[in-house]
Amino acid sequence: MLGNFSYCNPTKLYFGEDAISNLSSELKNYGENILLVYGGGSIKKNGIYDQVITILKDCSKKVTELSGVMSNPTLDKLYEGVKLARENNIDFILAVGGGSVVDYSKALSASVHCNEDPWEKFYLRMEDPDNKVVPIGTILTMVGTGSEMNGGAVITNTKDKLKIGKVFGENVFPKFSIMNPKVTYTLPKYQMVAGFFDIMSHILEQYFSNTDDNTSDYVMEGLLKSLIHSSLIAVKNPEDYEARSNIMWISTWALNTFVAKGKSTDWMVHMIGQQVGAYTNATHGMTLAAVSIPYYRFIMKDGLNKFKRYAINVWNVNPEGKTDEEVAKEGLDAMEEYMKKLGLVMKISELGVTEDMITDIAKSSFILPGGYRVLTTKEIETILKECM
Amino acid sequence: MLGNFSYCNPTKLYFGEDAISNLSSELKNYGENILLVYGGGSIKKNGIYDQVITILKDCSKKVTELSGVMSNPTLDKLYEGVKLARENNIDFILAVGGGSVVDYSKALSASVHCNEDPWEKFYLRMEDPDNKVVPIGTILTMVGTGSEMNGGAVITNTKDKLKIGKVFGENVFPKFSIMNPKVTYTLPKYQMVAGFFDIMSHILEQYFSNTDDNTSDYVMEGLLKSLIHSSLIAVKNPEDYEARSNIMWISTWALNTFVAKGKSTDWMVHMIGQQVGAYTNATHGMTLAAVSIPYYRFIMKDGLNKFKRYAINVWNVNPEGKTDEEVAKEGLDAMEEYMKKLGLVMKISELGVTEDMITDIAKSSFILPGGYRVLTTKEIETILKECM
Structure with a gap:
């Protein structure tokens, strides 16, 4: 509301x-x-x-x-x-x-x-x-x-x-x-796709909150679909003006406060990702990418309706004959596939995180209360292990 | 673009x-x-x-x-x-x-x-x-x-x-x-639903233009889905705060220039509807409602890809085994059904237009060039006859 x-x-x-x-x-x-x-x-x-x-x-x-x-x-x-x-x-x-x-x-x-x-x-x-x-x-x-x-x-x-x-x-x-x-054409591909995922994460961390009926969620689904569409074009041809111009515009509207209005916001992917960055100096967008899928799988049941909606409205999952959980899971699977297509780093171990760092990264991660589940440090540790 | x-x-x-x-x-x-x-x-x-x-x-x-x-x-x-x-x-x-x-x-x-x-x-x-x-x-x-x-x-x-x-x-x-x-709760139902359609028309008249790939189109699909959803709730219960608050917010963002950026715009439904209003003094939103479906059916083939997209993304039409034209037509049929559910006036004759006014309404309608087809006065007359 x-x-x-x-x-x-x-x-x-x-x-x-x-x-x-x-x-x-x-x-x-x-x-x-x-x-x-x-x-x-x-x-x-x-x-x-x-x-x-x-x-x-x-x-x-x-x-x-x-x-x-x-x-x-x-x-x-x-x-x-x-x-x-x-x-x-x-x-x-x-x-x-x-x-x-x-x-x-x-x-x-x-x-x-x-x-x-x-x-x-x-x-x-x-x-x-x-x-x-x-x-x-x-x-x-x-x-x-x-x-x-x-x-x-x-x-x-x-x-x-x-x-x-x-x-x-x-x-x-x-x-x-x-x-x-x-x-923006001249940016190396690694930085370019990391930037794309930073934008996606900005949208998702505002999307996955609240259980009410909010126009901002519909707008974010539109921004996500446009971003997914344009990023898949840009990764093949970084000089596609339509794709790059749409992405630039989405990036601005993802974080200029418009889509956050009337909502609470999550931001735990940023909180954990930033600490992965603090321990490895890895590229910001890649730390978010490597953390996202395990994080969302972990909190999926707490915001099941929204994850189901995400699967259907953003990833075109057909819900027929499936449980809510199956639909939601298919949505995250589709997101994972898309991320691999972009060439994003999907494991924090590939960013330089070693087993001995995990407890410290978890402990130093700031815990925010706006999402579907308020994590404990222990749970962050569990998620980080899934990210290895 | x-x-x-x-x-x-x-x-x-x-x-x-x-x-x-x-x-x-x-x-x-x-x-x-x-x-x-x-x-x-x-x-x-x-x-x-x-x-x-x-x-x-x-x-x-x-x-x-x-x-x-x-x-x-x-x-x-x-x-x-x-x-x-x-x-x-x-x-x-x-x-x-x-x-x-x-x-x-x-x-x-x-x-x-x-x-x-x-x-x-x-x-x-x-x-x-x-x-x-x-x-x-x-x-x-x-x-x-x-x-x-x-x-x-x-x-x-x-x-x-x-x-x-x-x-x-x-x-x-x-x-x-x-x-x-x-x-906004106290507004009579007739004025309330006329206002809902005014909002919808503001979005549609910016949506149905250009053939390029534009983030604004995705955002407008989100706004439309939220509006359709909330208006069907509000028409049953005008004091549903969630529905009315979402509609108020959509109304602002439909016409504060954001979704028009990078696009040309159509506005022919407003041009024709306003002249229907000039001859009948009918409620603005109702004039738009009574003109829209015949207008969009008339220009559908000129912007077929977009009308197909509209059907699939906004009205959830399943495109399997259908021609583009069939899909597009199903979308407009779904829109017509929705409008009837809201209780909108679907004929200009019900707003007081008589046969003898049609030529004058057509002649006095301002013709704008931003949409999929630049109409002639004769074509406006044809459309108006369809609206009777």
């Missing part, structure tokens, strides 16, 4: 091959001192860097560069950014990259004018900024995280071994995001 | 039984002179008026009332509102009602500070406001139009017999909309 909630998402999206042509008109709305944030320099290889610099110069902007944002942006990197942004009196942050660069830029936008330690305030005390927030815009170069249209900003404190996902409010959402599907 | 487009929807939605509790905190963001806009006074019977007045007084607002907004808001009424808003130096417009009241309030918000004739500028020349726009908020009392989260504002010029739908940009979208599904 759709209970009490609010929805607001002011981010403006520019989508398509020519999306970047909107950058200069957007930049006119902001001051002249721009902080250009990016990662390891792949944008210099694929030409986006030069394109952006030319536009910034044509707009008479003063550009300060902040490069080297890593895939798990650290608190130290955040402090570095705060210092740089203050020294250069930054009016606007332009993030060019994937989810990490965008997440980092959001954390930075809230932190520049914060008088306290941003880690203490935003991440440990989970407060919202009461200071001025520097506006940000993004040019997206990878899909999966949905960071281009939400308030999520994961930061890792390496000293304290803490990785915390803060969800900021609308005032920290990107003002605009520029999304050209062609930019 | 998802081509070049932009998306932005800054309206904040407060949804649920307690949605109105957010009104006072929202009002704090705006000046003290409030124009309260409503229709024929049903909000005085159901208690919403008293509730809103109390909140406005508690917020120390100075309230000017503008009542009597009719179901097809007229240009004369718009001029009346402009005069009243100027005289009272209005800072904020609060619209309490259904689509007509909200449409009217948007037109007014753009017109108050417009130095030219707003009809000439916004409706005939289709320009956007370059003047200050008075912000508006809405308290929705009826569902169907989606006006609570878009820029649509239909105004009727009775003197020139012109009804024009202007779509304003994001600066005219409501700043917030308050949506309590329980408020």
Whole structure:
């Protein structure tokens, strides 16, 4: 049932091959001192860097560069950014990259004018900024995280071994995001399919919750069917524009809060997968893939009606003459087959997990209460053994 | 295929039984002179008026009332509102009602500070406001139009017999909309089911277009399935909160621009239905219902693949051993059965159309090019005869 909630998402999206042509008109709305944030320099290889610099110069902007944002942006990197942004009196942050660069830029936008330690305030005390927030815009170069249209900003404190996902409010959402599907063509296949599964997991972890009748579940079934369809095309031909553009669009809508409205959410695959990542440094989407099937088989009976519905509506399982459990099981079997077709890693042992790590991974996994079953640490251990 | 487009929807939605509790905190963001806009006074019977007045007084607002907004808001009424808003130096417009009241309030918000004739500028020349726009908020009392989260504002010029739908940009979208599904319980059944079909038609007229592979089509199939499911519950029990809340939510997302992204759109059912309405003054949703099945049967062969897909994905038609045409036809038959179950009017003759009106209705119907077939006036006449 759709209970009490609010929805607001002011981010403006520019989508398509020519999306970047909107950058200069957007930049006119902001001051002249721009902080250009990016990662390891792949944008210099694929030409986006030069394109952006030319536009910034044509707009008479003063550009300060902040490069080297890593895939798990650290608190130290955040402090570095705060210092740089203050020294250069930054009016606007332009993030060019994937989810990490965008997440980092959001954390930075809230932190520049914060008088306290941003880690203490935003991440440990989970407060919202009461200071001025520097506006940000993004040019997206990878899909999966949905960071281009939400308030999520994961930061890792390496000293304290803490990785915390803060969800900021609308005032920290990107003002605009520029999304050209062609930019995603050059990603290696391993990263590409890992990203596809990250998107699928975002949808499934919101889908598998509640027992009520919710329009969001129907919408998610549509998004899943479109994703399955397009990902099977893209894995054969990564330069299929239709497939890649649909996937980019699904990725945004999977995690911009729309489909979560009126629902509780599970997120245990992310909680366990992230700890597999913490112990192996494996690619995020692959950790989710390797954990998902055993997890869903474990909780299937607790949400049997929904797993049956999933099998029928998403995987076209014919329910005739079968028990609910048989139908539900067939759905997960079909999902497993699909994942193998994509070339996803289906075992955590293949990601570097060894038997001796399992107890520690289970113990360090954060347990969330939103799904069909609240797991115990012991049960996480059982699931992890199934994932080997 | 998802081509070049932009998306932005800054309206904040407060949804649920307690949605109105957010009104006072929202009002704090705006000046003290409030124009309260409503229709024929049903909000005085159901208690919403008293509730809103109390909140406005508690917020120390100075309230000017503008009542009597009719179901097809007229240009004369718009001029009346402009005069009243100027005289009272209005800072904020609060619209309490259904689509007509909200449409009217948007037109007014753009017109108050417009130095030219707003009809000439916004409706005939289709320009956007370059003047200050008075912000508006809405308290929705009826569902169907989606006006609570878009820029649509239909105004009727009775003197020139012109009804024009202007779509304003994001600066005219409501700043917030308050949506309590329980408020919709008291609507008579005839109006209720007409509203349900208005929503369905909004989705279908965006669904039946293009031949490419578009995520929006999958999302619309989800919205349609949820709407069909919930409307069949609501028609038996109008006070089923789950059903009514889902329908209210679907109504917003059917016409807030999301599902239209990357697609062309048809809208011929609205064009023909509106002219049936112009000649009979019949309820909007019923005119759409009475026109839809003959229209879709007429264009079915032009978009056969999509009609086949519609049959399978929305109406669960089993395609085995059938031609594409048989499958597509079965889908439309299932839709017709569903419409009869809801109690919709299936013939324009029952809405007051007589044989002698048909040529004039056809001639006056605006022909749009976005669908599977660009109709001729002669073809519209043929369709209208099928609708008798």
